[in-house]
Amino acid sequence: MSRTFLGMPGAAPRSGDEGFPERAARALRDSQLRFNLRKATRTIRARRAGVVAELPDWAELRRAGKEIKDHTLRHLDTYLIQLEEAVTKAGGHVHWAADAAEANRIVAGIVKATGETEVVKVKSMATQEIGLNEALLAEGVTAYETDLAELIVQLGDDWPSHILVPAIHRNRSEIREIFTRRMAEWGRPAPEDLPDDPPALAEAARLHLRERFLSTKVAISGANFAVAETGTLVVLESEGNGRMCLTLPETLITVLGIEKLVPTWRDLEVFLQLLPRSSTGERMNPYTSTWTGATEGQEFHLVLLDNGRTGVLADEVGRQALRCIRCSACLNVCPVYERVGGHAYGSVYPGPIGAILTPQLRGMGSELDRSLPYASSLCGACYEVCPVAIDIPSVLVELRAKGRHHLAERTGMAAAGWVLERSGRLARMQRLGGRLRKLAPGRLPGPLGGWTDTRDLPPIPEESFRDWWNRTDGGRR
Amino acid sequence: MRVALFVTCVNDTLFPGTGRAVVTLLRRLGVDVDFPMAQTCCGQMHVNTGYRDEGARLARRTVAAFRGYDAVVMPSGSCAAMVREQYPRLTGGPQAPPGLRAAVDELTPRTYELTEFLVDVLGVTDVGAYFPHRVTYHPTCHSLRGLHLGDRPLALLRQVRGLELVPLPNAEECCGFGGTFAVKNAGVSAAMCADKVRNVLDTGAEVLCAADNSCLMHIGGTLGRQRTGVRVMHLAEILAATEAATGDGAERAASARRPGAAR
Numbered sequence A: 001m002s003r004t005f006l007g008m009p010g011a012a013p014r015s016g017d018e019g020f021p022e023r024a025a026r027a028l029r030d031s032q033l034r035f036n037l038r039k040a041t042r043t044i045r046a047r048r049a050g051v052v053a054e055l056p057d058w059a060e061l062r063r064a065g066k067e068i069k070d071h072t073l074r075h076l077d078t079y080l081i082q083l084e085e086a087v088t089k090a091g092g093h094v095h096w097a098a099d100a101a102e103a104n105r106i107v108a109g110i111v112k113a114t115g116e117t118e119v120v121k122v123k124s125m126a127t128q129e130i131g132l133n134e135a136l137l138a139e140g141v142t143a144y145e146t147d148l149a150e151l152i153v154q155l156g157d158d159w160p161s162h163i164l165v166p167a168i169h170r171n172r173s174e175i176r177e178i179f180t181r182r183m184a185e186w187g188r189p190a191p192e193d194l195p196d197d198p199p200a201l202a203e204a205a206r207l208h209l210r211e212r213f214l215s216t217k218v219a220i221s222g223a224n225f226a227v228a229e230t231g232t233l234v235v236l237e238s239e240g241n242g243r244m245c246l247t248l249p250e251t252l253i254t255v256l257g258i259e260k261l262v263p264t265w266r267d268l269e270v271f272l273q274l275l276p277r278s279s280t281g282e283r284m285n286p287y288t289s290t291w292t293g294a295t296e297g298q299e300f301h302l303v304l305l306d307n308g309r310t311g312v313l314a315d316e317v318g319r320q321a322l323r324c325i326r327c328s329a330c331l332n333v334c335p336v337y338e339r340v341g342g343h344a345y346g347s348v349y350p351g352p353i354g355a356i357l358t359p360q361l362r363g364m365g366s367e368l369d370r371s372l373p374y375a376s377s378l379c380g381a382c383y384e385v386c387p388v389a390i391d392i393p394s395v396l397v398e399l400r401a402k403g404r405h406h407l408a409e410r411t412g413m414a415a416a417g418w419v420l421e422r423s424g425r426l427a428r429m430q431r432l433g434g435r436l437r438k439l440a441p442g443r444l445p446g447p448l449g450g451w452t453d454t455r456d457l458p459p460i461p462e463e464s465f466r467d468w469w470n471r472t473d474g475g476r477r
Numbered sequence B: 001m002r003v004a005l006f007v008t009c010v011n012d013t014l015f016p017g018t019g020r021a022v023v024t025l026l027r028r029l030g031v032d033v034d035f036p037m038a039q040t041c042c043g044q045m046h047v048n049t050g051y052r053d054e055g056a057r058l059a060r061r062t063v064a065a066f067r068g069y070d071a072v073v074m075p076s077g078s079c080a081a082m083v084r085e086q087y088p089r090l091t092g093g094p095q096a097p098p099g100l101r102a103a104v105d106e107l108t109p110r111t112y113e114l115t116e117f118l119v120d121v122l123g124v125t126d127v128g129a130y131f132p133h134r135v136t137y138h139p140t141c142h143s144l145r146g147l148h149l150g151d152r153p154l155a156l157l158r159q160v161r162g163l164e165l166v167p168l169p170n171a172e173e174c175c176g177f178g179g180t181f182a183v184k185n186a187g188v189s190a191a192m193c194a195d196k197v198r199n200v201l202d203t204g205a206e207v208l209c210a211a212d213n214s215c216l217m218h219i220g221g222t223l224g225r226q227r228t229g230v231r232v233m234h235l236a237e238i239l240a241a242t243e244a245a246t247g248d249g250a251e252r253a254a255s256a257r258r259p260g261a262a263r
Helices: A020-028 A031-053 A058-074 A076-089 A100-114 A125-129 A132-138 A148-155 A172-186 A198-215 A241-247 A265-279 A309-313 A318-323 A329-333 A335-340 A351-362 A367-374 A381-385 A392-402 A407-420 A423-435 A446-452 A465-472 B009-014 B016-028 B044-048 B052-065 B077-090 B098-110 B114-121 B141-146 B152-158 B186-203 B213-225 B235-240 B248-256
Strands: A093-097 A118-121 A142-145 A218-221 A225-227 A232-237 A251-257 A287-292 A299-305 B003-005 B071-074 B111-113 B134-137 B164-166 B207-210 B231-234
Touching: A020 A031, A020 A335, A020 A367, A020 B186, A031 A265, A031 A329, A031 A335, A058 A076, A058 A265, A058 A318, A076 A093, A076 A299, A093 A100, A100 A132, A100 A218, A100 A251, A100 A299, A118 A198, A118 A241, A125 A132, A125 A251, A132 A142, A142 A148, A148 A172, A148 A198, A172 A198, A198 A241, A218 A241, A225 A265, A232 A241, A232 A265, A241 A287, A309 A318, A309 A351, A318 A351, A318 A392, A329 A351, A329 A381, A335 A351, A335 B186, A351 A367, A351 A381, A351 A392, A367 A392, A381 A392, A381 B141, A392 B044, A407 A423, A407 A446, A407 B044, A407 B052, A423 A465, A423 B009, A446 B186, A465 B009, A465 B016, B003 B016, B009 B016, B009 B213, B016 B231, B016 B235, B044 B052, B044 B077, B052 B077, B052 B098, B071 B077, B071 B098, B071 B114, B077 B098, B077 B111, B077 B141, B098 B111, B111 B114, B114 B152, B114 B235, B134 B152, B134 B186, B152 B164, B152 B235, B186 B213, B207 B213, B207 B235, B213 B231, B231 B235
Parallel strands: A093 A299, A118 A142, A118 A218, A218 A251, A251 A299, B003 B071, B071 B111, B134 B164, B134 B207, B207 B231
Antiparallel strands: A225 A232, A232 A287
C-alpha cells in the first residue's frame, strides 16, 4: 500500500513538478490507504462532533478564538517585542529567523555549541515546515522524533500525512512491520514476536524512547501557543513524550511560528477549550506543558520563525489562515482529504488548511502549489468545523484568482464569458446546441474527458427555457 | 408583489423543465412570475475557477437585469448562495462604484432560493403536489452550508401526497461536483460520487432530488453510467407535479431524465 511512498522522491513535500491531481490519482489507486483514511477520519470526526455539541457556548468560543487571533495578528509587532522581553527576562535567549535557512542555521549552531550530536524532538509542525531534521543531519546531528506517530513515520522513511496523526495512513500491521524492521537500527530493538495489538506496539515504542530520553542532552520543540505577557510557551499533547523532552535535557530549543502568540493567560483559556475538542475530540488533552524562560542548570532558546508569514499577513483575505491553531478538524471532515490522504498535498500542511497555507507560504511558483487551491469542491465543511472560523473556501477562491491559468482554460473561459455577456449570444448558442443535440458525443474531448470517464452527459434539450418562454409567453399560450 | 425568476444558465440551457416547473408551481400558488430576458449567468463558474474579472462583469449584468423586482426566485441553492454571499465581496466592496454597491445591497436580501421563497415568503409547505414515488433528498453543499436551508426542502417534500420520503445516509457529505472541480480533479470527484451513489442506492429510492441541477447532473450522470435505474429530479419538478399529471413535473417523471435512457 503506502509502501509506494517509501523513499520515493515524488512523495517529498518539496517536489513541486507534479500537480495535486496527479498526486491524488496515485493515492486513489491505493485501496488500503483509502480504507485506513476513511476509518480514521470518520472516527475522529464523530468524536469531535460529540464533544463540540456538549458545549452550549461553542459559537461564542469560536468567535472569541477568531477575535483574539485577529487582534494579536493586527498588533503582532507589539506582542512579539513583549514576548522577546519577557523570555529574555526569564533567562531565555531569543533568536529571530526570517526564513527556513536562517532558522535551521540558528538551531544547528546552538546544538553544535553544546558539543552534542543527537537531539530529541517534540512533535512540531514548524520544524517540519523548515526541514530541520534534514538540515541537522547535514551538520552531523541526528534528530530523533519522540511522538509515537512521528516515530512511526521516521522509522518508516516516510512523510507525515496528517497534522495531528502523522501516521494516519498506516494501520497497525504496517506499524508492527516497521517497528520490527527498523527499531534496531535506531536504538533499542523491538521485542521478538511483537504482536500488532496497540498496547504491545505502544509498549515497544515506550521502551525504545525511554532510553533516548534518558541519554539525550538537547531537545527541540515547537509550541502551540506563546503568551506574550509572561513569555510562556505552551505545548498540548497526548502521550507525555513531549513533557519528557521539555524537562529532561539540559538545552531546550523551541521553534515558534510568529503567528502562535496570544496576548495573555486569559486568552489561553479560550484555546485550551477549542483545540482539544477540535483536534482529538477530547474535552481536555492529557498533557499541557508550560514553561517560562530557563530553569537553573538548563538553557532555553526561542527561535521566532517568519518564513513567509509576514507576507501572508499583508494579504487582506489570505491572512486569516494565520489564525490556524493546527487542530486538523478541517482535514478530518474534508471529503477530498479523506479520499487522497496527506501526501497528495506535497506539504507538511495537508488538507483544506494546507491548500490555503502552503501556496501562501511558499508562493505559487510550482505546478503543485498552483494546483493546491483547486484541491477542493468548495463544499464548506472545513469552514463549518474550524474553531477559529477561517473561511477556507473564500481564501481558496481568492488564491485561484491569483494563480496563472493554462491557455486552453483561459480561452474556454473567455469564450464562455463572451457568450454569457449578452443574452442574445446565449440564446443563439442554445439554439445551435439544440439543433446539434443528436451529435453530442458520449465522450468529451481533452481535459473535459474527465467528466465522461465516469458519468453520462445530460441530454441537450430541443428548446431552451428562454425560447420556451418567448414562444409560449411564459406558458400562457 | 413583482416576482422575477432567475432560472440560472444551467437550467435555462440544459434543464428547461425545471424552469417550467417553477413557473407552474408559482402560478398555482397565485404568484405571477416574470422572466427578465436580459439575465444570463450569475458568474459563479468564472469566479470560483479564478476568473474574477469575467465573473464580476456577469455579476454586474445580473444585478442590472433584476433591478426593480420585489423578489428574485432561483431554483438553485448554489447560484443563490453566489448572489447572496459572494456578490457583496465581488461587486460591493469598498472600491466598487457607489451605484453598484447600492444595487448589490438592494438585490441580495430580495434573492431567494425556491424553497426559501415558498416557506418564508409565501408561508406554505403544502403546495398541493402529488408524486407517488419513493424519494430521497440530497442537501447540496451550498444549500446546506451556504444558504442554511435547513428543514425547508424536507418540510415541503413531507407534504407531497403519495410521496414516500426516505432519509439519505451521510446526506451532508459533498457529492464531488464542485463546478470545474469535477473536471480538474476528476478522479477525486468520481471517488466522492461513488460513495454518494452507494448511499443513494442503499435507500432503495426511485428518485433522488435536490435543489441544484448541477449536482444532480453529476450524480445522475454516474447513476446513469452505472445503469442503476434511479432517476434524478430537481425538487421543483416534484413540487410542480399534481394528480392531474399534465404538469411538467409529471412529464419529466415519466420520461425525460431516466439516466442512461436519454441518449
